[in-house]
Amino acid sequence: MTVTTVHQPTHREALWELEAAFDRGDLITVFGHCTVEYDGRAASSLGLGRRLLLLKPDGTALVHTDEQQQPVNWQPPGSEHHAAVRDGRLRVRSVRSSPDETLDVRFETVEQLSAMAVSGRRDLSVTGSEADLRNALLDQPDAIEAGFEPLATERPTDVGPIDLFGRDSEGRPVVVELKRRRVGPSAASQLQRYVEAIRREEGDDADVRGLLIAPSVTDRARRLLAEAGLEFAAVEPPSSDSDAGDADAADATDANDDSVAAAGDDASGPSAAEPANDE
Amino acid sequence: MTVTTVHQPTHREALWELEAAFDRGDLITVFGHCTVEYDGRAASSLGLGRRLLLLKPDGTALVHTDEQQQPVNWQPPGSEHHAAVRDGRLRVRSVRSSPDETLDVRFETVEQLSAMAVSGRRDLSVTGSEADLRNALLDQPDAIEAGFEPLATERPTDVGPIDLFGRDSEGRPVVVELKRRRVGPSAASQLQRYVEAIRREEGDDADVRGLLIAPSVTDRARRLLAEAGLEFAAVEPPSSDSDAGDADAADATDANDDSVAAAGDDASGPSAAEPANDE
DNA sequence: GCCTAGGTCCCGTAG
DNA sequence: CTACGGGGCCTAGGC
Incomplete structure (x- = not known):
């Protein structure tokens, strides 16, 4: 048995179950009628x-309501x-x-307490992270621009690491900043x-290029780049179009063998079954 | 009854309960043995x-393991x-x-399914947010510096809104950026x-000051500020020291009326009881 | 819908 | 431990 549940326990019973589950x-x-107090960073x-x-x-505590992805209160x-x-x-x-932080949840009544292994x-x-984008560009430096030569990733500077550093076809240093999504x-x-x-490293008169690579850019950001003499190149992240096989399979059909729960889920077409490819 | 639970249901039973709970x-x-597939932005x-x-x-889905505050997979x-x-x-x-996104959770077995109202x-x-810090400084502009006169909050510029904009005792424009925690x-x-x-708005020769207000600053950030001719002022956020009454009460004692669950929780001292101050 | 920035951000990684 | 930046960030507030 990998789950233990008590319904409407007395507080003593709940306490006993909690103790055992901690161990x-x-x-x-724990679901019930409660107040929540937090004091710490805020x-x-x-x-x-x-x-x-x-x-x-591991010490995490999360208080969830019926709305929002984020918990209404928590402890890390x-x-x-x-x-x-x-x-x-x-x-x-x-x-x-x-930092010193305390989360206090006080239950007037506990409707249910469950413990799961x-x-x-x-x-x-x-897949589809900035690191994947970087690796894809390292494999295909010409996707950045013809003749671009990568020299280092995460190259340290005294203001932080540069995503991708290299030289263009004319030998000029190029600082590349990668983003997996639209940038501001x-x-x-x-x-x-x-x-x-x-520029400070190379000497103030050095001709250093800056290149922002992302799927797209906002107007303000584009203007800032232009004012600073920086460049932008649009590159799509390598997620959905590269490995669309599984996505298509998951997208294609629905609801065959048995009934279906939930609103607005019309079976599109009971076509050929895809092979199970997990586990 | 505000909670409905089934243990080790058949998939058909689980489906029926899900449908009713959706309604x-x-x-x-849902706790059980499952695989999880996600496809969308990544x-x-x-x-x-x-x-x-x-x-x-509201449409949120979260898959949690026994570690981490963040879910291992989710849907917004x-x-x-x-x-x-x-x-x-x-x-x-x-x-x-x-964006088009799909989260698929496939259960081989369902150990427990609960639905709660x-x-x-x-x-x-x-309390203790950046907005609180801003309001506190608006009440006490001298805490920023003697003679500072606030003119606007969230003042728009063509590169984004300024947290706090004002003039110093000599009439110079001051751009204030507030942070509730240590800045980089x-x-x-x-x-x-x-x-x-x-500066562009006022004319390129304008004498505009920039002031970063935060609890503290990293070395690199301090150097960047200095190079750009910007200033820093340390101000603590107004959270824990302002309203420490409840925090102290919550901090003082533990474990009186009944027993206590959890590791390493030695009862410090069963001293005077504090008055209950919630609900 | 997009844009902009905050967050008790969380989180991993490097020093 | 701190520091720095990514994240399927999420969320709120404007427009």
């Missing part, structure tokens, strides 16, 4: 309501969870130091900062 | 493992959840458009960008 290193969910307070508290064995990994019954309420407190990989490799003014400032650092 | 607008948790794949899937009625609010049984697995798919406030007012090179660049925009 087992389980992932814990401070906040949340009145009574039914919410879901998630407690992880490395915290310590404590539970106690006090003033007729079940209090779950997650604390960490450096998690397993399997929790790290995942994402901050990316232009970042590139300018790096270019000026290289 | 009720419940917050849903792409990722995660092999079999026991994980917790959180589905919100506005997505549509669909569920189906296929190839002997329960498939939960969250889809959105613009959430209620109560989900918005929370945080990017904040210095940001301030420089604004200052140059104001």
